Amino acid sequence: MTFVGLMFRNLRVKPLRSALTAIAVAVGVASGVTLGIVTHSLRETAVQILQIGKADFSVTQKGVTDVLNSVMDEGDLVALGNDPDVESTVGVLVSIEDLGDDNPMFLEIGIQPERMEEFGVRLVQGEVYGATAPDEVMLGYRASRNLGKTVGDTLQLGEFTYRVVGIFATDQEFGDSAAMLPLVTLQATERKPGDVTIAFVRVRPGADVDALRQRIERDFPQMITVRTASEFGRADRNLQLLSAADDGATILALTIGVIIVANTMLITFLERTREFGVLRAVGWSRRRVMSLVIGETLILSLVGASLGIGISYLAIQVLEHVGNLAGVLHPEYTVEVFRRALLTATGIGFLGALYPALRAALLVPLEALRRE
Amino acid sequence: MIEAVGLRKTYDHGRVEVLRDVHLTVEPGEFVAISGASGSGKSTLLHLLAALDRPTAGTVRVNGHDLSGRVHDVNGYRRRIGLVFQLHNLLPHLAAARNVELAMFGTHHSPSERAQRAVALLDDLQLGYAVHRSPARLSGGERQRVAIARALANEPKVLLADEPTGSLDAGSIEVVFELFDSLRAKGLTIVMVTHDSAVAARADRQLTLNQGTLART
Ligand SMILES: Nc1ncnc2c1ncn2[C@@H]1O[C@H](COP(=O)(O)OP(=O)(O)OP(=O)(O)O)[C@@H](O)[C@H]1O
Ligand SMILES: [Mg+2]
Numbered sequence: 001m002t003f004v005g006l007m008f009r010n011l012r013v014k015p016l017r018s019a020l021t022a023i024a025v026a027v028g029v030a031s032g033v034t035l036g037i038v039t040h041s042l043r044e045t046a047v048q049i050l051q052i053g054k055a056d057f058s059v060t061q062k063g064v065t066d067v068l069n070s071v072m073d074e075g076d077l078v079a080l081g082n083d084p085d086v087e088s089t090v091g092v093l094v095s096i097e098d099l100g101d102d103n104p105m106f107l108e109i110g111i112q113p114e115r116m117e118e119f120g121v122r123l124v125q126g127e128v129y130g131a132t133a134p135d136e137v138m139l140g141y142r143a144s145r146n147l148g149k150t151v152g153d154t155l156q157l158g159e160f161t162y163r164v165v166g167i168f169a170t171d172q173e174f175g176d177s178a179a180m181l182p183l184v185t186l187q188a189t190e191r192k193p194g195d196v197t198i199a200f201v202r203v204r205p206g207a208d209v210d211a212l213r214q215r216i217e218r219d220f221p222q223m224i225t226v227r228t229a230s231e232f233g234r235a236d237r238n239l240q241l242l243s244a245a246d247d248g249a250t251i252l253a254l255t256i257g258v259i260i261v262a263n264t265m266l267i268t269f270l271e272r273t274r275e276f277g278v279l280r281a282v283g284w285s286r287r288r289v290m291s292l293v294i295g296e297t298l299i300l301s302l303v304g305a306s307l308g309i310g311i312s313y314l315a316i317q318v319l320e321h322v323g324n325l326a327g328v329l330h331p332e333y334t335v336e337v338f339r340r341a342l343l344t345a346t347g348i349g350f351l352g353a354l355y356p357a358l359r360a361a362l363l364v365p366l367e368a369l370r371r372e
Numbered sequence: 373m374i375e376a377v378g379l380r381k382t383y384d385h386g387r388v389e390v391l392r393d394v395h396l397t398v399e400p401g402e403f404v405a406i407s408g409a410s411g412s413g414k415s416t417l418l419h420l421l422a423a424l425d426r427p428t429a430g431t432v433r434v435n436g437h438d439l440s441g442r443v444h445d446v447n448g449y450r451r452r453i454g455l456v457f458q459l460h461n462l463l464p465h466l467a468a469a470r471n472v473e474l475a476m477f478g479t480h481h482s483p484s485e486r487a488q489r490a491v492a493l494l495d496d497l498q499l500g501y502a503v504h505r506s507p508a509r510l511s512g513g514e515r516q517r518v519a520i521a522r523a524l525a526n527e528p529k530v531l532l533a534d535e536p537t538g539s540l541d542a543g544s545i546e547v548v549f550e551l552f553d554s555l556r557a558k559g560l561t562i563v564m565v566t567h568d569s570a571v572a573a574r575a576d577r578q579l580t581l582n583q584g585t586l587a588r589t
Contacts, residue, residue: 001473002483013465278461281424282475282522283451366424369461 007296014268018300021264025304025348028257030311032250032344037316037331039246055090055200056209059216062224068094070197076220077199083215085207090115091196093186097157103146107178108157110186110196116168119200121180126151126166134185137162140176141169155179160189201225254348261352265297269356276360277368286361293357294350301349305341312341374398374421374530374563378430380584381416386428390416392584394430400529403552403562405572407589408581414565415458417581418532421563422455435529451478454523458534458565460515462507468494468518469503475525493521498547512539520548524555531555533564537571549574 001009011018059080061070074091081089093110111119113128129136137155139147144167149155155162157179170176187193201216203209213225269276276289316331379394390413398404408414419425420432423439423446431440437449462471472490481489494503497517507515520536531552537545552562564575572578578589 001470001487003477005483006470006474006477009466009470274461275463278463279474280447281422281450281455281457281461283447283449283478283526284474285447285478288478366419369457 003292004295004299007292007299010292011296011299017264017268021261021297022300022304022307024260024264025257025301025345026307026311028253028348029305029308029341029344030315031253033309033312033337033341034315034319035246035249036340037312037333037337038319039242041331042242056203057201057213057225057227059089059199059201059220059223059225060197062222068096068197071192071195072197072199072223074194074196076223077196080199080201080216080220080223083212085204085212087202087204088118089199089201090119091183091199092119093183093190093192093195094197095186095190099147099157106143106157107174108186109175109178109180110183110190111180112183116180118202120170120172121168121175122170124167124169126164129165129180129182131182132184133165133182134188135160135162136165136182136185138166138168138180139164140178140180141167142173142176143179146177158189250344254344257344257348258351261297261301261348262355265293265353265356266359269293269360272360273363273368273371276363277365277371280363280365281369289363290357290361293360294353297353297357298346298349301345302342304348305345308345309338309341373400374432374434374561376421376430376432379417379420379427379432380429381413381420381425382428389584391420391427394581394584394586396579396586398561398563400561401556401559402577403556403564403575405575405578406563406565406581406586407567407569407572407578408565412581413584414581415534417586418455418534418563418565421530421532422453423449424455447478451475451526452528452530454526454528454531454533456516456519456523456531456533456536458538460507460519462515462518462522464507467504467506468499468510468514468521471507471518472522472525475522479526489525490521493524494518496551497521498544513541513544516540517544517548520551524551529559530561530563533562535565535567537566537568545571 059072060067061072064070072091077089077091080086090111095108095110097106097108098104099106113131116128124141126138129138137157139149139155144150144164147155149164151164151166153164155164162181168180183196187195203212209227213227216223216225279289279292280286313333320331374396376394376396379391379396380389381391382389394417396404406414406417416425420427420439421434423437423443427440431438433439434453437443443449462468463474466474469487469490472493473486476486476489491500491503494500494517497520499514499517499521502510502514502518507518510518516536516539520533523531523533537548540548552560556562564571566572572589579586580589
């Protein structure tokens with residue numbers, strides 16, 4: 001019998017209790033992981049808007065709840081473009097159209113046709129719209145497929161009707177699922193003349209990007225620069241809140257998990273006092289007794305973690321297909337997810353086991369043997 | 373070798389005096405039997421010798437370990453002496469052989485060596501048929517022999533046994549003593565508490581605990 005074998009034997013003495021403890025850990029892990037994946041997924045989805053443009057960084061309005069609510073003046077962009085380190089800026093207006101259950105968040109991007117190439121857009125079929133055409137639209141090839149529209153078809157977006165003149169591709173799923181319109185046309189239909197949502201900035205080769213970003217944020221206090229997905233919270237308050245909620249809920253789930261595990265292990269400890277007394281009497285060290293208790297709890301935690309990942313997977317499947325997250329959520333099961341689950345579980349297990357393990361280790365053997 | 377001088381042990385802050393003035397010297401390889409009325413302090417004395425408790429006064433040395441104060445490497449010491457509890461103290465959820473193996477954790481034996489040794493010991497005590505049984509499915513005498521096997525698991529130089537033959541029939545007692553005798557031939561020292569005068573008669577010396585002191589029977 002190995003040490004770990006002994007742990008399993010001990011856990012099997014109270015199978016129901018062991019199972020319930022593992023489930024408690026699983027729930028803790030599941031809530032942490034689910035929230036983590038949802039937050040991550042929403043962050044990724046939102047940030048893809050920024051990544052459609054091939055740029056060194058993006059600029060949006062500071063302090064908005066949702067990056068799509070960002071409003072910047074085209075004039076400011078011109079001023080920004082005068083910085084010697086800026087090679088070019090492309091301003092786009094982004095708007096969301098609800099096209100029914102299958103496309104609750106259809107993206108419309110207003111961009112000047114001559115800036116498209118710079119923006120990373122390739123024409124794959126048809127032609128590019130005219131710079132001021134009021135009724136021309138281009139579809140990403142995914143959007144074209146999803147909507148069943150191709151060159152020559154008409155497309156209803158909100159109260160306006162457009163003619164599909166071309167199909168484009170970006171290197172990026174989010175962009176390929178969108179529509180592009182002449183900037184002035186979208187500005188007119190959205191009643192936002194002269195406004196853009198995001199600007200994509202390309203930096204002159206060799207320039208100091210960080211210094212440039214600092215300069216921009218100083219000279220244009222209403223703007224904020226975003227470079228990577230993880231920075232997206234800088235621009236998007238909703239994501240900031242979601243991340244905070246995620247952290248809060250994770251801490252809460254962890255705390256509850258620790259309390260449940262500690263409580264169970266403490267009951268177990270009280271029932272096993274005599275057993276620990278025997279082990280100490282036959283020469284087990286305090287450390288070995290502690291390792292036994294912590295080891296048993298960690299086994300339960302790892303079982304709980306696997307269970308938790310399963311629960312979380314199911315929960316996300318449900319979230320993906322119901323409610324207002326449908327079509328928005330693109331969950332990714334990364335190594336990070338499993339790392340997080342494992343970390344949560346071992347954290348719960350270790351913290352929950354610590355006090356009971358210490359009590360077990362500090363028992364006076366003879367007194368323990370006298371119990372019952 | 374065991375050497376106890378002026379051992380005193382009180383409970384309840386001195387209100388209960390169990391051992392008053394115990395002197396005991398046991399030579400290596402010797403077999404000493406201790407008897408005495410119930411409550412006379414026999415188990416208490418064995419616990420002191422096993423470093424499970426400390427004397428209120430007096431000194432006790434076993435194989436060079438001073439057990440009167442804080443024992444250096446008490447776990448190693450407990451592992452190197454064998455103690456058979458009066459109440460067996462087997463773990464109910466583990467099979468007989470597993471109970472024996474428990475005592476060998478922390479030694480250099482590998483898990484399979486531990487298992488082999490446990491089975492061999494139980495075989496010696498004619499319990500080969502019961503190695504996989506849990507204590508609940510063993511008779512009192514069988515449990516007692518499992519407890520003896522556990523005490524002998526680490527090849528101790530000293531065996532402290534608290535009525536190890538209490539629930540054994542004459543045949544089983546012979547089996548146990550066959551093993552004891554072969555171990556004694558290799559130098560095992562035995563201090564045994566027993567109420568059975570026939571068993572005590574096998575000892576090199578018989579002592580009686582009375583009024584907190586030890587005297588020749
Ligand atoms: N922890 C304790 N607190 C108070 N009194 C104790 C404690 N342990 C033992 N005693 C008392 O010490 C006395 C001796 O106990 P001990 O178990 O050594 O007796 P014993 O000689 O082994 O008896 P028996 O033959 O019945 O096993 C008893 O009167 C018992 O009540
Ligand atoms: Mg006794």
